[in-house]
Amino acid sequence: MTLTLTLPPKVTPRAFARLAEINAATGEAKALRIAVDGGGCSGFQYDIRLDDPATDDLILESDGQKVVVDSVSLPFLADAVIDFTEELIGARFTIANPNATSSCGCGTSFSM
Numbered sequence: 355m356t357l358t359l360t361l362p363p364k365v366t367p368r369a370f371a372r373l374a375e376i377n378a379a380t381g382e383a384k385a386l387r388i389a390v391d392g393g394g395c396s397g398f399q400y401d402i403r404l405d406d407p408a409t410d411d412l413i414l415e416s417d418g419q420k421v422v423v424d425s426v427s428l429p430f431l432a433d434a435v436i437d438f439t440e441e442l443i444g445a446r447f448t449i450a451n452p453n454a455t456s457s458c459g460c461g462t463s464f465s466m
Contacts, residue, residue, distance in 0.1 A: 362412055363388070363423060363434040369447060370416045372438040376404070377419070385413070385420035388449065390430040398430065402447050 373386050384404035391401050407413055411422040423431055434451040 361433040362414065362428070363431045363436055363449075365414050365416065365421045366435065366437045367416070369421070369436050369438040370419045372447070373419045373421070374417065383418075385422045386436075386447065388421060388423050388427065388431065388436060390427040400449055
C-alpha cells in the first residue's frame with residue numbers, strides 16, 4: 355500500500371505582510387481566499403479574493419492574517435507557494451504551482 359501525502363500550499367511572509375496592509379487600510383480582517391476554478395485560457399484559473407473563512411477551508415495563518423483554501427481547490431494547490439510580487443507591470447499575489455504543467459502569460463490560468 356502506497357501512502358500519498360499532499361502538502362498544503364505555503365504562504366510567504368511577504369504575502370502575509372501585504373494582506374495585513376490591505377486589512378489595515380480597509381479596517382476589516384478578511385482572509386485571502388485562494389481557489390481554483392475551471393475555465394481560463396489554459397483549463398483552470400485562480401480565484402484570489404478577500405473573503406471570510408468557511409467551515410471546510412484549510413486556514414494558513416501568520417501574525418493574525420489568514421489565507422484560506424477550500425477543500426475542492428486544495429489538491430490543485432498541493433505544495434504551491436503563494437507570494438506577493440511588485441513588478442513594473444503591477445503588484446499582485448502570485449502562485450508558484452508545481453502541479454501546473456503549463457500556464458498562460460497572465461499568470462492566473464494554468465493546465466495540469
